[in-house]
Amino acid sequence: MKIAVDAMGGDFAPDAIIEGVALAIRAGLPDQVSIVLIGQQAVIDEQLQRHGVANHPALEVMHADDVVEMGEHPTKALSQKPNSSISIGFKLLKEKQVDAFCSAGNTGAMHVGALFSIKAIEGVIRPCIAGFVPQLNGGTAIMLDIGANADCKPEMLAQFGELGSIYAQYTFGIDQPRVALMNIGEEEQKGSLIAQAAHQMLKESRRIHFVGNIEGKDMFLNRADVIVTDGFTGNALFKLGESFYNIVTERGFNDEFIDRTNYESVGGSPIIGVNGNVIIAHGISSATAIKNMLNLAIRQVEADAHRKIAQALS
Amino acid sequence: MKIAVDAMGGDFAPDAIIEGVALAIRAGLPDQVSIVLIGQQAVIDEQLQRHGVANHPALEVMHADDVVEMGEHPTKALSQKPNSSISIGFKLLKEKQVDAFCSAGNTGAMHVGALFSIKAIEGVIRPCIAGFVPQLNGGTAIMLDIGANADCKPEMLAQFGELGSIYAQYTFGIDQPRVALMNIGEEEQKGSLIAQAAHQMLKESRRIHFVGNIEGKDMFLNRADVIVTDGFTGNALFKLGESFYNIVTERGFNDEFIDRTNYESVGGSPIIGVNGNVIIAHGISSATAIKNMLNLAIRQVEADAHRKIAQALS
Structure with a gap:
């Protein structure tokens, strides 16, 4: 290799x-x-x-x-x-x-x-960038897109769910990755028009295990293995999540989880x-x-x- | 009263x-x-x-x-x-x-x-909800919209800048509030089509002191007094920011800043x-x-x- x-x-x-x-x-x-x-x-x-x-x-x-x-x-x-x-x-x-x-x-x-x-x-509408998000239980979720596509159509978001699911399955060895949509409420009628339409497509997809919407507060809480989002919201959330490490460690605190919020701990984001x-x-x-x-x-x-994709x- | x-x-x-x-x-x-x-x-x-x-x-x-x-x-x-x-x-x-x-x-x-x-x-395109974001230097920024309008047009974002500026001026006593646009890069051509258009409108507005784009990582870093964002991204970021408090305090750490990330410390969000x-x-x-x-x-x-608005x- x-x-x-x-x-x-x-x-x-x-x-x-x-x-x-x-x-x-x-x-x-x-x-x-x-x-x-x-x-x-x-x-x-x-x-x-x-x-x-x-x-x-x-x-x-x-x-x-x-x-x-x-x-x-x-x-x-x-x-x-x-x-x-x-x-x-x-x-x-x-x-x-x-x-x-x-x-x-x-x-x-x-x-x-x-x-x-x-x-x-072939068949991929738009490749995207996936970010690794450490979870409080020790696991890792992937969030996609984190910045390649600032404007996303619902069908792109739905496909990110599939791409992320296959990636998580083979790279993390997760059998049936839980795919969630980042949204601003748990109910399926919540969110932007694009998020609402994407929710329906993800729900109807037979290729993934869709677990519904999650919110910003759930990013680290092991609610999903794959977090689907557009490259605008995803980029902002991912960068805010990364900022966490410096804020906390500069105040004199660190532990295993906080350490994993350091960008260094994974070192890169794949293009999927x-x-x-x-x-x-x-x-x-x-x-x-x-x-x-x-x-x-x-x-x-x-x-x-x-x-596999x-x-x-x- | x-x-x-x-x-x-x-x-x-x-x-x-x-x-x-x-x-x-x-x-x-x-x-x-x-x-x-x-x-x-x-x-x-x-x-x-x-x-x-x-x-x-x-x-x-x-x-x-x-x-x-x-x-x-x-x-x-x-x-x-x-x-x-x-x-x-x-x-x-x-x-x-x-x-x-x-x-x-x-x-x-x-x-x-x-x-x-x-x-x-009269003249307000869409009222919005403003969230208070504690800053590392002890100050407070307001972020708007944090959830009332999941879909925003550029002119709505530009107006959020004005509304937030007046609010910060009179409620926080800040003379010339620094207004920033939440985006996925510092350069003005970065971001979604809506963010790019909003950037130009904010830049051209004579009623505000526009300081350009900020990113998710800057949310707590005292880069702005007013953070302009759509209600989708804003809601997700605000809720992620709020989740910091529990994550950190449950791990046995707290201090003055972390305490201010607790939703309890302000207790509410105004409709502006x-x-x-x-x-x-x-x-x-x-x-x-x-x-x-x-x-x-x-x-x-x-x-x-x-x-005043x-x-x-x-």
């Missing part, structure tokens, strides 16, 4: 990225897992040296001249920079030279890159609904976040959820 | 309501403030006796035969139950026999009752954009919440924000 990592993407790249890869290597990668670092060869080599993992057998370096900056327009940047680390990452993924591609760089470019290279799975494994990490990713992102990538390649929709 | 309180509204009514009123009386109401308890006279009298405030000079009881239950359809309930405590509360408010009306009962009935009795201020002071309290309101709701009502009557829009 080969995991490609954009060495140049993120606010603290390449330092934090390469340090994170070094952490993962020193913690011990599973057999047959190797990492392909994409970026400026000289910079990467120097950093690998510094972290004591130069010439490690589980490491490859793929040179990329260019970098897509954080603020660049995704489509323009990708067409103007075919030799950027993100462009090359998607080229490798499309050619199946790697099994997953991860970056803490420009989120829009990662999303557009995935759509243009490995493309949406494309023909491959693409993981977007936080722009501010630290070395620890990158190490955990690699674990997620490995788990995702093993679970092979995107192929393609089978389910074919 | 007279504050009308629905004695029958809320999951723990009438007990928690009357206990809360008793708490407020024992803590000492400001001179010239009296409370009108609306509900079943015999039940209220017995409870007042139990809490040792029967026949208190600052108290009046107004009998109401009927009760709008929590699950009832707002419009139907109000038309079928003209002698319910909510219907009588709005009658008193409309006739200016009281200066404010507060209830922890059926939120929809409170909203519809306000629209049908004291009505929307109607011709009077209407406060909706949480269904689960405890006696402490009701006591604090009364403080908010007094403050709001003193601030007279609804008249009417002047600004005329």
Whole structure:
């Protein structure tokens, strides 16, 4: 299994990225897992040296001249920079030279890159980004969409339920994932016109186990394994949830659950609904976040959820 | 000043309501403030006796035969139950026999009752519900809408900015309230089509001090005094924010800020954009919440924000 990592993407790249890869290597990668670092060869080599993992057998370096900056327009940047680390990452993924591609760089470019290279799975209306939400009982829910689609139609929301259910089934090993719709009341007639219509579609879907509406207050309360929401509300909720960690720990309190609300603990969010494994990490990713992102990538390649999604929709 | 309180509204009514009123009386109401308890006279009298405030000079009881239950359809309930405590509360408010009306009962009935009795201020597209959001620096922001309008047009969002600004100015005494739009990115081209359009309108408004977009992670970070959002996203965010208190305190931690994330600390949410002071309290309101709701009502009557809004829009 080969995991490609954009060495140049993120606010603290390449330092934090390469340090994170070094952490993962020193913690011990599973057999047959190797990492392909994409970026400026000289910079990467120097950093690998510094972290004591130069010439490690589980490491490859793929040179990329260019970098897509954080603020660049995704489509323009990708067409103007075919030799950027993100462009090359998607080229490798499309050619199946790697099994997953991860970056803490420009989120829009990662999303557009995935759509243009490995493309949406046939039958998927719109791929989306899934966020991992720690649950108070120790479990994890996935929330989707958390930002790829600010405007969603009801049929997109209904499909997010299916995509999330298959992802949770294969990646988390949950037999019949509970799918809930984020809404502003428990009753089915509550919410925006779009949420009301989506509720009916989710209720009628035979492919999922729909448990009804949940509210913002339920996000951490183990009410669902899959939380369906549009990319606007989902993004706002997910970011508020993430802010929780700093607020609480800066006040001198922490425990196992609070720790899991730290973005670092998962390290990335998969794009769901494309023909491959693409993981977007936080722009501010630290070395620890990158190490955990690699674990997620490995788990995702093993679970092979995107192929199960393609089978389910074919 | 007279504050009308629905004695029958809320999951723990009438007990928690009357206990809360008793708490407020024992803590000492400001001179010239009296409370009108609306509900079943015999039940209220017995409870007042139990809490040792029967026949208190600052108290009046107004009998109401009927009760709008929590699950009832707002419009139907109000038309079928003209002698319910909510219907009588709005009658008193409309006739200016009281200066404010507060209830922890059926939120929809409170909203519809306000629209049908004291009505929307001329020029207000849609009244909304404002939530108080404690800020880490000790201040308070108001977020609007938090649930009255699940579907919002850009011009409604832009107007929420104006309404919230005037409310914050007069109720909190903030000179030039900072108005921000809840969005999924800081750049003005980010977000849903509605958020993008609202951003432009807020930016062009000369009546407010618009500081741009904020994100979910900024909700507690003192980035704004007024947070503009649609009633769907706002409701979900507000309820997630409220859930922090239980999560943290159940884990054995608390401090001044965490305490302020407790819904009890403010005790209610005003309806903004109607011709009077209407406060909706949480269904689960405890006696402490009701006591604090009364403080908010007094403050709001003193601030007279609804008249300032009417002047600004005329």
